[in-house]
Amino acid sequence: QSLCVHLNYPLYIRSVPTQGELKFHYTVHTSLDVVEEKISGVGKALADQRELYLGLLYPTEDYKLFVFAQMFRKLHNSFTDVMCNPFYNPGDPIQSKAFDSIVSTMMVQAC
Template identity: 55%
Template sequence: MAVCVAVIAKENYPLFIKTIPTENELKFYYTVHTSLDVVEEKVSVVGKNNNELRELYLGLLYPTEDYKVYGYVTNTKVKFVIVVESSNTSLRDNEIRSMFRKLHNSYVDMLCNPFYTPGEPITSKTFENMVLSMM
């Protein structure tokens, strides 16, 4: 389903990036990096409407010719980015939301580990296995 999953820190550096094995992995890193501008734009627009609760799921950030990039921001400003193939039209918005919920829950479980220091790269095998199950 997903071809790339990334967890980006509040300060916009990657905590975790996993891609499908391909000769073009650098393209996914570039796609994730460029999606951060769109994430910041969407978060700042939502931040101006203080009357409404902030929606964590940002939806489709942008489509490319081969992929669609979706975003999600936690309350602590940690960003999740999932890249899926554009040809995979069977994915619905609810399925993408479900993927982000699963990713967020696994991230919270990983944060509860007393040996993990927040802001450090994610090396949890449990978290990585959950991400691999989404791919």
């Protein structure tokens, strides 16, 4: 599952399989809060490392969510490309085929 958030509401969400997509919203928001806490708590020396493993973010009865920060960098770079598009209206849902392709590739590699 992948998500970009602006002002605490999703601009892009994708889940494979697509059924039950809404049940992941809470998990994603909670996990992103943990990512923010972990990254802000990391010293400057560690923050510069390219392979930053953030570990277990959010365990549930059905699954456990682990994160590698370099995946966020790749997602952020793609998100920046979307935001720099002069035809994109900030705040609108993201409907970019290029962004969707990057997310799909990341999801396949994570499995």
